Amino acid sequence: MKRYVLKRLGQALLAVIGAATIVFFIIRLSGDPARLMLPPEAGEDQIAALRQSLGFDRPLGMQYLEYLKNLLTGDLGRSLYYKESALKLVLDRMPATVDLAVFAILIAVTVGLLVGILSAYYKNSFIDYVLNGWIFLTQSLPVFWIGIVLILIFAVNLHWLPTSGNRGLESIVLPAITLAAYPIAPIARTMRASLIEVMEQGYMVTSQAQGFSKRRRIFKRGLKNALLPVVTVISLEFGVMIAGAVVTETIFSWPGVGQLIIQAVSNRDFPLVQASILVVSAIYIMLTLATDLIYHVIDPRIKVR
């Protein structure tokens, strides 16, 4: 077990460095931060001077080596715009993103499991079709559309909730619902499929023969066995949310990592982009690792090697 975790951690480290490397080169291919930082009126000599003082005039390979060297010492550089430690800026924004992700995943899991169980219970009935149709709809609607419509209904027309910002609990409701809309579908669908599959297993048929009611069979035996694939889906969806819900955060001006990344990319704030991607990919990879370990807890039959 210990060896397994260590091995996975090693792999995770490699994956994170890989992500950092890809981002390092891609972002440098598509824009010049010196030009973007200065007003259009700035002269070429001024742009060249700034580029030099930022160190972006040196060969890419040299910049990359220095980046790796600093990375090893835990130095992720300073944001060109905020002139602050890039890592600190990302970590400062993390709590808002985590708040939103936790709320959203709670909503998505509650609704998703409920819908999945119901539609498996009433398999191929009218209820199943209605629920599936609804799920299909929430998944197909663009996030920005859901967000804007929710704002129009609950903020502008009904005046119940604020449109945007992060000020108190009620301001999290609309962005959390918006963010939850998409993952409800994969959770519900996986739950339904997995539960139906389990229900057809031999031991379930046996328990039916033993005279246990359908409800009892599902809740006492079925669910526990059907949950495994659902946990994977939930953990993946949660990981995506933690990576910063770019669209949702922008619509609701939620001050999380997603908005920070968007801003950093459009400014070509290299150190900040790199730091955010590094943090986000590290969290994502750790989440996957945690999921694998949870598997072991849920289903002791799975051997960790």
Place this chain on the structure above:
Amino acid sequence: MLKRKRWFMSLTLLAALTAGCSTVSKTEPAASGSASEPATAEQNLEITIGRAFDVSGLDPGFLTENAQVVDNIFDTLVKRGENEELVPGLATSWSQVDDKTWEFKLREGVTFTNGEAFNAEAVKYSLERVLDPASNAPTASYVSTIDKVEAIDEYTVHVITKNPDPLIPTRFNRYPTEIVPPKYAEEVGQEEFAQKPIGTGPYKFVSWDKGSNVVLEANAEYWNGEPQVKKVTFRSIPEASTRVSSLLNGEVDIVTAVSPEDRSKIESSSNARLSTVERAGNTVYVGFKTDVEPFNDPKVRQALNYAIDVDAIVDNVLQGAAVRTNSLIGPKDFGYAGEPKGYDYDPEKAKQLLAEAGYPDGFSVTLDTVSWYAKNTDVAQVIAEQLKAVGVEIKVNNVESSVYRTLVPSGKQSDMYVLGWSSTNTLDADAAIYAILRSGESYSTYANADVDAKLDEARSSTDENRRQELYKEIQDQVIQDAPRIFLYQENQYYGVSDRLNWDGRVDTSLQVSTITAKTE
């Protein structure tokens, strides 16, 4: 505690709906409990302003965005009055001593909000730190004509320029020339100053919650009188439609950068109004690379001008969110000479000119465009349609914003490209046209020796009449040469709560000290 209560309230409201008794009236204030609850007393007016961006720093000398927020914390030597005329700020008067020397007489008895005295040394310090090449100040180009600043006595400053510069008073109205307190700035250093700024302005810095908001409070000892708005919160709300929604929901009192599509929402609202600033935005045009075939032939460029129905674009695509113009210079800019005659829509004449130029069957070309301008893709498509009618095939290429900022100044854009320019807040023809018409400038794809000479002379002449004359001549020449398709100048829109007196300005400033409550 308060938060919990509000949460509970929302729950109760939610319960009310599920019970089927949704009797919440439309006029009830938002449950959000924002900073903008109706002011109970005029003397305690607190407002919230929704902008598209958060600041990335609050030091006016080192901004990478505009100065809308910091200009409330700091003062400039020169200010702009109601009609955009230059009026005394921290300088009580200014005059030209000789060709290259300007004298500013400073206001006496002004102190920074930390108690430091405002004087000639502060002016010298504020400018020198920006002019120092080692500091890499982003907006150094706005003051690069200045050679040095000399403190003559406690309240007299001489600004000495490298060459004669007619724009010195204007430059001292605009960032990066805000005056900062030397002692404090030295003591805390550049980085901390940008986090906790101190100035002489009508507002004092309170807090900056990154990515969310900046809060300022009124400076009770302000030299020009304490402002009526006691507390102002600048919130960043990047999504345009959310910004408007938050105004309609009463969470914010003023929103900037209202998109043309959202105008009607504000106009039909019962608690806010639309503030239109005509021609405060960019003058948008389609540039030609005039050194590349077929655009090296003026006849081709003129033909394409005749082929475009600009009125139709302004009326139907932009729904009147811009004003058609052939002028290179905005109406509030120095150098504006009324609306010149340009090219009327005449496709027949366009075809004839194309034939004369040797392109009776037209040609095909790519047109680059970018999201900086309202409805940019739609406008480009309509231009493509209209040019197709005279035989010119256009492929529209929508370029990502940050890429475009790198592409155009390095001359790597397509042979036809959409660009907009404005005098920003110098309100002078020089800023409106020099960078896009002077040959050799990075945004210019035009070269005419005569125009170059005139642009250079106008830039360095301090004779106002002569400058006015030069800009008129430049404009006539450029219209004739047609290095671009002349299109329109964009309007700017703000949404303003009905409880406030305020309107947007051509110089795009947002002076909170001029905002007052409506008295009923």
